[in-house]
Amino acid sequence: MTQDRLNHYADEPHAASEPMPHHDVPYMKVFGALVVLTIITVAIGIFMRFENEAVNVLLALLIASTKASLVAMFFMHLKFEGKLILMIFLVPLALCVLLVVALLPDLLPIGDASLHLFNTPRLMQPHAEH
Amino acid sequence: MSSPESRPARKSFRACGIGLIALFLFVINVNSSYAGEAPTGWGQWWLPSVRSAHGPAIDSLFLVIFWITMFTFIAVETLLVIFLIKYRNRPEKKKAYFTHGNTKLEMTWTILPAIVLAVLALGSKKVWDEYRYSPASDDPNRALVLAIGQQFKWNFVYPGPDGKLGKYLLFPHPTDPKWPVGADGKDVTFEGVPGPASLPYKLAVAAINKYIDQENPLGKDFADPDGKDDDWAKAPGRGLVLPAHRPIEVQLSSKDVIHDFFLPNFRVKLDALPGMRGHIFFTSNMASSERSLAAAQTIPLDKLSAELDKPTSKDAIILIDESAPGTNNKNKDATGWRYINPSSPRASIIRNGMPFNPDPEVRNQVIQRLKDAGLTEVRITTDPGDWELVCEELCGQGHNTMTAVVTFLSNEDYDKKNLDKPYHPTTAPAQ
Amino acid sequence: MTAIPHSMGHAHDDAHSHGHEHVELGFIKKYIYSCDHKIIGIQFLFMGLLFMILGGLLAMLIRWQLAWPNSSVTPGHPVPILGALMGWEKGYMPPDFYMMVMSMHASIMIFFVIIVLLVGTFGNYLIPLKIGAADMAFPFLNGLAFWSALPAGAIMLAAFFMPGNAASAGWTSYPPLSAIQYNGGGPTPFIYDVSKLEYQGIGQAMLHVVRPDGSNWSAVPVISQFLSQTLFIGFICAYYINVGNKYANRAVAVVLSLIGGVIMTRAVQHVAFDGQSCWFFSVFWLGFSSLMGAVNYLTTVIKLRCPGMTMFRMPLSVWSLFITSLLVLLATPVLASTLMLNLLDHHRFTSFFEPFNWVLTNQIQENSGGGYALLHQHMFWFYSHPAVYIMILPAMGMVSDILATFSRKPIFGYRPMVYAIAGIAFLGFIVWAHHMFQSGMNPTLGTTFAVSTMFIAVPSAIKTFNWLGTLWRGNIRFTVPMLNALAFVSMFVIGGLSGIFMASTAVDVHIHDTYFIVAHIHYVLFGGSMFGIFAGIYYYYPKMFGRMTNTTLGYIHFFLSFIFFNGTFFPMHILGIRGFPRRIADYLNYTSFSDLHNLNFFISMCAFGLGVSQILFAINFIGSWLWGAKAPKNPWEATTLEWETESPPPHGNFHKVPVVHHGPYEYASPLVEEDYLPQTRWVEGADKLVHKH
Amino acid sequence: MSDTIADHGYIPEEHAPDPVVSHGDPTPPGKIAIWLFLASEIMFFIGVLGSYIVLRSGSPALFSEHALALSKPLAGTNTIVLILSSVTMYIAVESAQKHDRAKVIACLLATILCAFAFMGIKYVEYMAKFTHHTIVARESATGPLYVYDGHVRQEGSTRILKGFRVEAAAIPELNINLVSEETVKEAQAKAEGTEAAKLEEKDYTLPAESSISQDISYGPWKNIFYASYFATTGVHAAHVLGGIVALGLLLAHAIRGKVLPPHIEYVGLYWHFVDLVWIFLFPLLYLI
Numbered sequence A: 001m002t003q004d005r006l007n008h009y010a011d012e013p014h015a016a017s018e019p020m021p022h023h024d025v026p027y028m029k030v031f032g033a034l035v036v037l038t039i040i041t042v043a044i045g046i047f048m049r050f051e052n053e054a055v056n057v058l059l060a061l062l063i064a065s066t067k068a069s070l071v072a073m074f075f076m077h078l079k080f081e082g083k084l085i086l087m088i089f090l091v092p093l094a095l096c097v098l099l100v101v102a103l104l105p106d107l108l109p110i111g112d113a114s115l116h117l118f119n120t121p122r123l124m125q126p127h128a129e130h
Numbered sequence B: 001m002s003s004p005e006s007r008p009a010r011k012s013f014r015a016c017g018i019g020l021i022a023l024f025l026f027v028i029n030v031n032s033s034y035a036g037e038a039p040t041g042w043g044q045w046w047l048p049s050v051r052s053a054h055g056p057a058i059d060s061l062f063l064v065i066f067w068i069t070m071f072t073f074i075a076v077e078t079l080l081v082i083f084l085i086k087y088r089n090r091p092e093k094k095k096a097y098f099t100h101g102n103t104k105l106e107m108t109w110t111i112l113p114a115i116v117l118a119v120l121a122l123g124s125k126k127v128w129d130e131y132r133y134s135p136a137s138d139d140p141n142r143a144l145v146l147a148i149g150q151q152f153k154w155n156f157v158y159p160g161p162d163g164k165l166g167k168y169l170l171f172p173h174p175t176d177p178k179w180p181v182g183a184d185g186k187d188v189t190f191e192g193v194p195g196p197a198s199l200p201y202k203l204a205v206a207a208i209n210k211y212i213d214q215e216n217p218l219g220k221d222f223a224d225p226d227g228k229d230d231d232w233a234k235a236p237g238r239g240l241v242l243p244a245h246r247p248i249e250v251q252l253s254s255k256d257v258i259h260d261f262f263l264p265n266f267r268v269k270l271d272a273l274p275g276m277r278g279h280i281f282f283t284s285n286m287a288s289s290e291r292s293l294a295a296a297q298t299i300p301l302d303k304l305s306a307e308l309d310k311p312t313s314k315d316a317i318i319l320i321d322e323s324a325p326g327t328n329n330k331n332k333d334a335t336g337w338r339y340i341n342p343s344s345p346r347a348s349i350i351r352n353g354m355p356f357n358p359d360p361e362v363r364n365q366v367i368q369r370l371k372d373a374g375l376t377e378v379r380i381t382t383d384p385g386d387w388e389l390v391c392e393e394l395c396g397q398g399h400n401t402m403t404a405v406v407t408f409l410s411n412e413d414y415d416k417k418n419l420d421k422p423y424h425p426t427t428a429p430a431q
Numbered sequence C: 001m002t003a004i005p006h007s008m009g010h011a012h013d014d015a016h017s018h019g020h021e022h023v024e025l026g027f028i029k030k031y032i033y034s035c036d037h038k039i040i041g042i043q044f045l046f047m048g049l050l051f052m053i054l055g056g057l058l059a060m061l062i063r064w065q066l067a068w069p070n071s072s073v074t075p076g077h078p079v080p081i082l083g084a085l086m087g088w089e090k091g092y093m094p095p096d097f098y099m100m101v102m103s104m105h106a107s108i109m110i111f112f113v114i115i116v117l118l119v120g121t122f123g124n125y126l127i128p129l130k131i132g133a134a135d136m137a138f139p140f141l142n143g144l145a146f147w148s149a150l151p152a153g154a155i156m157l158a159a160f161f162m163p164g165n166a167a168s169a170g171w172t173s174y175p176p177l178s179a180i181q182y183n184g185g186g187p188t189p190f191i192y193d194v195s196k197l198e199y200q201g202i203g204q205a206m207l208h209v210v211r212p213d214g215s216n217w218s219a220v221p222v223i224s225q226f227l228s229q230t231l232f233i234g235f236i237c238a239y240y241i242n243v244g245n246k247y248a249n250r251a252v253a254v255v256l257s258l259i260g261g262v263i264m265t266r267a268v269q270h271v272a273f274d275g276q277s278c279w280f281f282s283v284f285w286l287g288f289s290s291l292m293g294a295v296n297y298l299t300t301v302i303k304l305r306c307p308g309m310t311m312f313r314m315p316l317s318v319w320s321l322f323i324t325s326l327l328v329l330l331a332t333p334v335l336a337s338t339l340m341l342n343l344l345d346h347h348r349f350t351s352f353f354e355p356f357n358w359v360l361t362n363q364i365q366e367n368s369g370g371g372y373a374l375l376h377q378h379m380f381w382f383y384s385h386p387a388v389y390i391m392i393l394p395a396m397g398m399v400s401d402i403l404a405t406f407s408r409k410p411i412f413g414y415r416p417m418v419y420a421i422a423g424i425a426f427l428g429f430i431v432w433a434h435h436m437f438q439s440g441m442n443p444t445l446g447t448t449f450a451v452s453t454m455f456i457a458v459p460s461a462i463k464t465f466n467w468l469g470t471l472w473r474g475n476i477r478f479t480v481p482m483l484n485a486l487a488f489v490s491m492f493v494i495g496g497l498s499g500i501f502m503a504s505t506a507v508d509v510h511i512h513d514t515y516f517i518v519a520h521i522h523y524v525l526f527g528g529s530m531f532g533i534f535a536g537i538y539y540y541y542p543k544m545f546g547r548m549t550n551t552t553l554g555y556i557h558f559f560l561s562f563i564f565f566n567g568t569f570f571p572m573h574i575l576g577i578r579g580f581p582r583r584i585a586d587y588l589n590y591t592s593f594s595d596l597h598n599l600n601f602f603i604s605m606c607a608f609g610l611g612v613s614q615i616l617f618a619i620n621f622i623g624s625w626l627w628g629a630k631a632p633k634n635p636w637e638a639t640t641l642e643w644e645t646e647s648p649p650p651h652g653n654f655h656k657v658p659v660v661h662h663g664p665y666e667y668a669s670p671l672v673e674e675d676y677l678p679q680t681r682w683v684e685g686a687d688k689l690v691h692k693h
Numbered sequence D: 001m002s003d004t005i006a007d008h009g010y011i012p013e014e015h016a017p018d019p020v021v022s023h024g025d026p027t028p029p030g031k032i033a034i035w036l037f038l039a040s041e042i043m044f045f046i047g048v049l050g051s052y053i054v055l056r057s058g059s060p061a062l063f064s065e066h067a068l069a070l071s072k073p074l075a076g077t078n079t080i081v082l083i084l085s086s087v088t089m090y091i092a093v094e095s096a097q098k099h100d101r102a103k104v105i106a107c108l109l110a111t112i113l114c115a116f117a118f119m120g121i122k123y124v125e126y127m128a129k130f131t132h133h134t135i136v137a138r139e140s141a142t143g144p145l146y147v148y149d150g151h152v153r154q155e156g157s158t159r160i161l162k163g164f165r166v167e168a169a170a171i172p173e174l175n176i177n178l179v180s181e182e183t184v185k186e187a188q189a190k191a192e193g194t195e196a197a198k199l200e201e202k203d204y205t206l207p208a209e210s211s212i213s214q215d216i217s218y219g220p221w222k223n224i225f226y227a228s229y230f231a232t233t234g235v236h237a238a239h240v241l242g243g244i245v246a247l248g249l250l251l252a253h254a255i256r257g258k259v260l261p262p263h264i265e266y267v268g269l270y271w272h273f274v275d276l277v278w279i280f281l282f283p284l285l286y287l288i
């Protein structure tokens, strides 16, 4: 019994013999889309800022999410993967959202004054006018 | 494999039992020989007495949970023991009952606890909201105090007659061209310079530290008009004085690390976070004097001396009736006894409580004076009537020494101290 | 990531030829740098038990101080040996030392005992055996997980020798307290000055190599760090160095690992310069080890189950380890990130958790400020609450196996049990802020978390009642593992029920940070996890070491532990109800609590009894190894796969691939003569029986 | 040693009397493992990124003011570079599966080059921050206190700051940790009576050490914005470095004649993930 044998056993036995099923991914198109989206988001960031900060943030996040899903779906082949891998990818994303959402009410003084920042300089104040 | 283990089990169990009894005797023995000065007895074992308005609700919730869990606990453990005895392996028994479960039963014991817990959650929310979102938060009559923790003492700041707190915890920076204005509203020269920026960095930091230490440990903004009349002290460690029978707002913050403001008898606890300000609201329904009085026993003046000689009276406090003529002498007595007027609604404690003076001569003089004043009896108690503030959050090496004395004055006395101006709709503005 | 060792020269060309060339592994690769999950499991076991002695001795110190606090009211009691060694005045423990003892006790017990024993040991040992696999999916990664846990342990221990003492901010290490360097003291060594040894003798020149100028580390931690790092790098080298010749390989590997050891040791000393930074870094590092383990376990369970072993035929222990690994996988990285940020703060690079205008002992701090202390608490508990389930689920799984085995009865409600584990895991992610009810966070958030916390009792209820259902009409054999498992059930219930008090935001106002919490901690962690571990060790000892343990010693150990455990920790509830604060060295300072002195004394005596009882366990453990009776294949007449192979199992576990035909708990099956039906034994209709009931 | 199943591969020797239940999912273990690893990476990044989000929503003004100082063109270029590397990586994976060794080598090389380009640009960005100082000092013992803000360089024994300068008194609530170049510039413009946009950077010779009352560079110590910036991008950069090592090993293997398709695929997944993280970091740090 050799270490090697054990390794081969543990290594995926099908990997090389049974290659990843091939899918024609229009990767140059995806690349083009990503570049265009990058340019758009930079352009918005520099030239077309909206009055409302929230709109800027949402827009930027929207574009980023689109780009990210392009990368995940095509480059990372998520579009062609089974349920298992999809779950592995989505569960942590859900947790991320949960974590951030649960943190915010704590640090933004919402509604009551039960908790607020203390004697902070102007720039640190939560809703300082800028 | 039938189970021969049950025999050694029984034997070792017996051996353990004997060993344990021996150990118990040893513990009691060692303990009593050691005890010496240490407090004796096993102490009080239940929730400490509750003195706040919202406290009883918390206690009843505690009791509800206590009985629910007690019931569950007893049910589970009893069943466990019954099963263990009833279904133990016996030589004649070949096989256990073959089952993989029972859906109905399992549904029951899923849904029942779920209902119980939902009810508990609702009850908990109600009590919690009453405490944290207390209506006292916009009661104009509330007494306000700012508690600032630092390693390992508390600072208490009272808003003064204007009822408003100034700004605190603002410290100079090395690049400030000027020191913060002084208490008199004028520019300050400290370390011979108008401001830390006049010094190179290292020296500026040192100067600031010295400034904080000597001039302004709380980082008070002297320029703030709201803070002009605040009652504050440079040195930490003052006692906390609060009014009884009146809503209180404690604001919490900290200079350095996280501390915690815990009053066990008032069911009040909240962390004091540096950089943030916490708010708690509660109402005490007992003043310190009331507590002392409730614990006091009446002693004829003749027997007072003998009573005071008893070792149990070591820390005794004597309560005398201030309304008797001649006692109203401001009580600057050498004995340091604390006097209290038990009958008058203006009950007060003069708080310079030194330990009882054992010198019989002084003592007799005092007793004589009381007699002269027309008193025939006094009340005596060992309970000074103040509570202990406990810092429940680990805050460093001296965490276990971080306590403060908390006294609840009657409302009038609190007003008199001018710690803040209450907006009593019924009382005249304070002078 | 695909860290599978390939002897780089030739591995891949013949990856699919199933040739039968037998090259015996050398002693080192067989027993020390092994990739065999069983050896690794046992290595983790020893590591955990050794740390447990240390953690336990620290607990004894805690109880010593609390039995005889040195205060104005009572004199202390000189601490034996340590008092003299440290040169304390009259041998009394100073309060700052107490803080360190308390913090290190908890950190060691949690990170290096419970997690190492439950996840490291049993995760490794049981998963492949119970699912009928030859080994883990990535044996090398598995070995790496152990060898990287060692340096983490060495860093944690190094903290004891640091200037200003080891970490003293509790096992939660809340900033800003944990951001204070040297625990507020100057950089002068606090513990008995081992650095005196430094510049004498031959060690001097060598020490210079591994110790950068200005390092605060004294000789002992530097050397142990160097050793563990060299072993760690050596493990990689042992599998990846291939220059052709066997001896050349060894030489190169040794040289490379020495060089690696030097570099790593020096690097660690830059990162960890005082006790608290050691703590942060050690736990951070341990996180990587846990992650490697988790990825491995998950993949193994998903991919390497033997034929017939469907997910719902896996024993509950494997299910619980599987879900535990998921928790580790998703929660640990968040801890890693907050530890990293804390470490940066501790070095005063950043101030994520330090507020603006931060002043310590009236000294302004030269950091920018602007951070939030609460942020750390959120991220810490986002890990640490799932972590408490990491610390109980594997024990629950093993206990389920043991209860079924010794009740000679199928587990009651197998599927609900699985769903309950999953439910606990899921809810475990959304309850973290129940540790922060009184921390000054938004009270409404408190209510939200209180509700979710309450509901975590529901899956726990399912588990508890199903355990009872398993015992019901069983044929119960009171073996040592069974007794420990029963103790688990009854003690976990107490610990869990006390959790309900704290889950209520309002009641928590009174009991937060009191000994009520300490009682809860120990009822779930000692009464729960530790008894589960004891049960597991007694149960699997025959399999691990091929020897039976001594039953009588086992009984005495169990009874004494059980009684002293309750004597130690039950009264803590009473203390807590009184409001008695945790983490204090001297309660006689408080007028409110000094009447509880005798109760504390009683607790301490029981704690010493508990500690001494563990010596029996140690004797049994070592003695049985040396003199125990040879263990048969299946001493407990159990059904799961690990009992189908010899004790201890050979390298590769099974001689032929086991094939599984039905669920794991077919005890008392009416289909066969015996009262147990192993998973590999095929009987017509056995699989159908499960669904009928 | 006796034979165990490890010696025989994963095929059961005896067939069970009842049909053996298959496990269904054909995904190879390595792929599952790498995805699990990526799942934990997601959680790690959200820890760091979540702190940033929370801190930012606590002090929005500070963050939006300082975010202006980051270079959008550099980061935008970096985004494109990283996307490009993702494409080359993708082609490498594909050609590995077709056993097209030359193409694999070329693509891996291209990917590594992109990674180095990314790190190079990152280096430029970081250096721009580390040489950027805010300095509060006076030129003479009695002269006014100035705030300098700009890039510092050493020329002989003197330090020259190229940037802006204004009297400290012109900035209310001056705090060296919070003040930004923008603020100094605006204050200077106001003091000089011009528009901020028209203001040119100028060289100032910095006074001697002893007259400097505080000097801080735009490192993570500057304030929580920079702390978050360096923590998030630093962790990401560490991942890029890790990727370079992994890619380098694959490349070495490929050059020595061994193309390892599964390994290339797994490293590819990792690499795309690193790209994915950057896709979020870029707008969150630089654009909003």
Ligand code: HEA
Pocket: B069, B072, B076, B113, B116, B117, C172, C388, C389, C391, C392, C434, C435, C453, C454, C456, C457, C460, C461, C462, C464, C492, C493, C494, C495, C496, C497, C499, C500, C502, C503, C504, C508, C511, C512, C513, C517, C520, C521, C524, C525, C528, C529
């Ligand atoms: C193995 C570890 C473990 C486990 C399993 C648990 C389980 C639980 N814990 Fe515990 N906990 C810790 C380890 C653990 N805990 C530690 C270490 C701390 C302290 C950290 C520190 O600050 O240092 C802590 C602290 C802690 C707190 C914070 C207290 C405070 O600091 O103020 C809270 C608050 O809600 C809590 C709640 C719970 C609950 C509700 C459960 C539940 O999962 C329990 C569920 C189980 C049952 C309820 C029993 C069985 C059920 C039945 C018999 C059904 C019937 C029941 C009812 C109808 C009620 N725990």
Ligand code: HEA
Pocket: C052, C053, C055, C056, C057, C059, C060, C062, C063, C102, C103, C105, C106, C107, C109, C110, C113, C114, C169, C170, C171, C172, C518, C521, C522, C525, C526, C530, C568, C581, C582, C583, C584, C585, C607, C608, C610, C611, C612, C614, C615, C618
């Ligand atoms: C798995 C976790 C675990 C375990 C097993 C234990 C085990 C014990 N713990 Fe601990 N404890 C914690 C986790 C744990 N603890 C945590 C998380 C905290 C909170 C810390 C904080 O606030 O930050 C805590 C805090 C804590 C406190 C409160 C400190 C304070 O708040 O001030 C106390 C006090 O009594 C205590 C006591 C004990 C005792 C007596 C044991 C005993 O059960 C130990 C018995 C075991 C042994 C002794 C080991 C075996 C020893 C040998 C084989 C050698 C022979 C021994 C002798 C010769 C004596 N623990």
Ligand code: CUA
Pocket: B149, B150, B152, B258, B259, B260, B391, B392, B393, B394, B395, B396, B399, B400, B402
């Ligand atoms: Cu302050 Cu504890």
Ligand SMILES: [Cu+2]
Pocket: C384, C385, C388, C431, C432, C434, C435
């Ligand atoms: Cu918890």
